[in-house]
Amino acid sequence: MSQPTEEQVEKYDRLVPMLTAAHKEMSELSKKKQDGIVNTLKIRNINRLLDELLTVLGDDPSRGFLEKLDEETLPQNSDVVLLLSQWQAALQQFKKRHTDSDLGSYSSRWITVENPKQ
Template sequence: MKTKEDVEQLEKLVGQLQGLHSEISQLAKKSPNDGLNVFKLKFVNRVLEVGNETLTDQYRPFDDFTQFDEASLPTNSDVTMMLALYIEQVERFRSDNVVYHGHQWVYLVSGSPSDIKGRSPTAVGGERK
């Protein structure tokens, strides 16, 4: 991440992905094969767009997936699955961009520890840049 705004965008993305996943998971439990309505799909696609901008190639869940097609509404379970994959990759990206510095976890900004507090890493296996 290069700026404080990048960190803020990442934190917002994490919250949005988790919120959408939680809500759509409830729909998927009741009706997994029902199509997600266009209203909800627009919000899902907006969040995925930000996810694709935030995640570099190595973190994107799939090279050939960017968002859902509104013309052929995806099922609740399809959306839940993709959101879960994005959550995993965003967390791996976040974990790769926090370090323990000055007795606390902070984000790396332009490769150096910043004063922006973060949570401890939870995902293992990523590549720190």
């Protein structure tokens, strides 16, 4: 498993809030109607986001457990919430594996190809 690049980190920082928003929206829809069918527009938009997030994960082992939404079967709201929760967990683990505490500032920083661990 290789370290991410600065480009992957920038994508992560840009896309994870979008994933969080999509998860929140789908959770709200699921509360109203769990078995409601998700329309193809939402599926395409979410899958476009997930495609980009796959490039962020690179060769991360969690990729094998992640799926995109199936446009053919049109999943239910609750299925989408479960799937997006798995993506969020995988991305949180990815960040945890590739960040380290910066003792001087009491914050964390990404360990990347361009900025390796010292």
